[in-house]
Amino acid sequence: MPKSYIKRILDARIYDVATETPLDPMRQLSHRLGNRILLKREDLQPVFSFKIRGAYNKLLQLPAEQRAKGVICASAGNHAQGLALGAQRLGVRATIVMPSTTPAIKVNAVRMRGAEVVLYGDTFDEAAARARELVEERGLVFIHPYDDPDVIAGQGTVAMELLRQHPGNLDAVFIPVGGGGLAAGMAAYIKYVRPEIKVYAVEPEDAACLKLAMDDGNRARRLPQVGLFADGVAVAQIGEETYRVLRETIDGVITVTTDEICAAIKDIFEDTRSIAEPAGAVGLAGLKKYVDESGCENAALATVCSGANTNFDRLRYISERTEIGEKREAVLAVTIPEKAGSYLQFCRDLGDRSITEFNYRFAGGGAGGDAHIFVGIQVTTDSDRQQLVARLREQGYQVEDFTENEMAKLHIRHLVGGRAPDLESEVVYRFEFPERPGALRNFLEQLAGRWNITLFHYRNHGAAYGRVLVGLEVTAAERPALNALLEQLHYPFWDETGNPAYRLFLSRG
Template identity: 55%
Template sequence: MDHRLLDYLQRILNARVYDVAVESTLERAEKLSARLGNQIWLKREDTQPVHSFKLRGAYNKMVRLSPAERDRGVICASAGNHAQGVALSARRLDCLAVIVMPVTTPRLKSDAVRALGGQVILYGDSYSDAYAHARELQEQHQYVFVHPFDDPDVIAGQGTIGMEILRQHQAPLHAVFVAIGGGGLISGVAAYIKAVRPEVKVIGVQMADSDAMIQSIQAGRPITLNEVGLFSDGTAVKTVGDETFRLTRELVDDFVTVDTDAVCAAIKDAFEDTRSILEPAGAMGIAGMKQYLAQHKLQGESLAAITCGANVNFDRLRFVAERAEAGEEREALLAVTIPEERGSFRRLCQTIGQRNVTEFSYRISDLQEAHVLVGLAISDRGDVPQIHQALAEQGFPALDLVDDELSKEHLRYMVGGRSRLNGNERLYRFEFPERPGALMRFLTSMHPGWNISLFHYRNQGADYGRILVGIQVPDEELADFHTFVETLGYRCSDETANPVYHLFLR
């Protein structure tokens, strides 16, 4: 065994982490295992006292400082989780902790650091900006710097996770999937696993827009990214460490890059198995594992993913839920063009058939053609060509929008606006039981002589679906329309006089 690897093995075996950390469980993910055809295990570091693995490395570093060093106080730069580990360790060791965090840090994390007694300074847009400022403050005040990843004691503290995995799962294990930011976690885990059971693969996972480690490995030296994506703030690192680069290049077997949609789907996967909500970095191991299994077509293997954090702002969950459907390839998002004539909506509904509609938005804008945004629940992406063919046979050309960021982030919410063609329009809000086919039954129950000029529906996962519909009804047919509304049996509200409607849609 290489003497440097032996050194890390000794450091990990002697790491002081259990004064503050717990031995997290290695749990079998029942639903994921059944769906993926493999034995999937989750190393639940999200259950640590600060909901992240980071306290292991931080405490192992700080407990080894001399009394004189602790008296000077410590400083660190962190996107959030390392900061909590340092703050908790400082409280346990009774020393000052100054934490420099990017201004983009979720408030949940900065508030948690303050609650633990850390002095928070918000600076810069990324970890690298915060790091540079923390180094300046260190020089000014002679603090001891606690690096979040590029320090042998920090790496050894994180390596205890690998030690626990192999102790908890002594049967054959194909691979362990580890999220990479600066590389401290994967360096420690890989050092232990390759020293003890080198046949177990260690697979690194990075966000496609924050892949500093992968680009560094390809370049043969640590490089600095100009920009990093901020969705996974816990791994938004522009420059990896020298030591973590060395260890990762020598010990890690393979790498996978994942995108935002895949991570959102992995957050949902973890919730369905554990009822816990991971932060994006915490779900990257699962996302990478799913992608790796699909690429290599593995069956019947045992694989583990480290769920390394669960510090996520509640208001981010709306975005996560929205994008999870696309990430797990269970929603098709289409722009469908139909003739602007009576009966077109009915034919479109008949073509869609019994598929569950997740979104349906339309605004009259042209005398010849109507453009409808349609979301449909699918079992996998293989369903999409069949949907396109069925629509084409009816003369309804469709554009696939599932990979179009503009559509997913903005345009799906902007379908609508004013129209010069909405004469005699009545605006109603309807509620109906949210069951498969309910929306289609509503559409097909409409009087064929009344033109739909506006329609907006989005499945929000509630018991009741809510739609906004504009219907062009001649004045002489208003009595018939009111009878239709009363006999429909859906709760409704007439919004025709609503001033907001007149400001933005009329």
């Protein structure tokens, strides 16, 4: 299998549009991890992503009569920009179908490169369906973002450059995976030329379609829900051709959390002063996890910064989550006596540790009762966090560790103190809904009317999807009807009524 791609990769003539990107040493991170870390800088491409390679190579391989028909793709980001630039360079008419939720910065970037933009639907699947319709209506040629041999070969040139730039010892390469085009092209080349090098595919935990396929032994199943933080790799099903290549060429799949991706974005910034998009930092997050779990030292490890197309607004959210991803912050709920001097005593019991966040509001009950505080505390490692929790419990404190609690980190920290003591039948749900004009109003219109909204927290994070926490006053008898309505909304949602963060800080108690 890998051998069949070598000639395609060697024959890819992409460098009149794409550039050979540098392989930079990450000196600060290398020192910290005790290994030599190398970063392939695909964020320095003309479209700030590796996608130009595959898109342009596919255009070059098309017969003249197909180019004359014009090309089309469905994409919310990097593939769209790569195809638009490649088509502009070759004088090919390009149509790009993008979800209506696509941030304006990406829409404008595609239009500036001469492509026609069609905004359709809220999701990639809806946009892709519309693109297929336009293929039939206009006779256009569809350019797949990853599941095409010529696209895969174009992406494989990243590995060709990497091995030429670093001909010495290389222990492992870590490659981000969405649909699998980059990973398949790179893995095919690496395993043919340097089979001793380990190749690991890296995915977000909430979009691990390759891991699902590898575990099942086939790619038939799709993920029922896909996390959208790393939107460049948010794919529900691995590609057919990419899976065929990857199952024969990779040495394993590593999954990473949102917090670990945020920490990797910070690492890239500190070593290069550039800001990777979340998908662009996925490979480095997997590399760091590999080092932590394997304990390897003095190894040469490479990864790809695959893109830098992100909204400036998202940096606020990324910075909030970075310290947790770097294992430098513990997020805890601690019960202390509701009396004067308790907070001072708690600080004394912490010793020299820095408090990074503190949230509290009097909740009634008066002196002699309990107070619940939401607190962030500086730690050095996961082990240090666990030791901190154990020591506080030994000192008599009741402690809940919310460091891995998504609801607590997204919403509760902003809502501490908002209790409604007279509510007896409140339920709480967490949603993701498309971030487009009118979406929030539509969301409220769907829910309001039948049930009283008792809690609502929404914050724009600069992403294509909004994150909302909603409380509703619903009797036990009405809950089946509520669940039926929520299913009809077609928004991903989670029932958080039993979440301990809700119980401690927001519920009737």
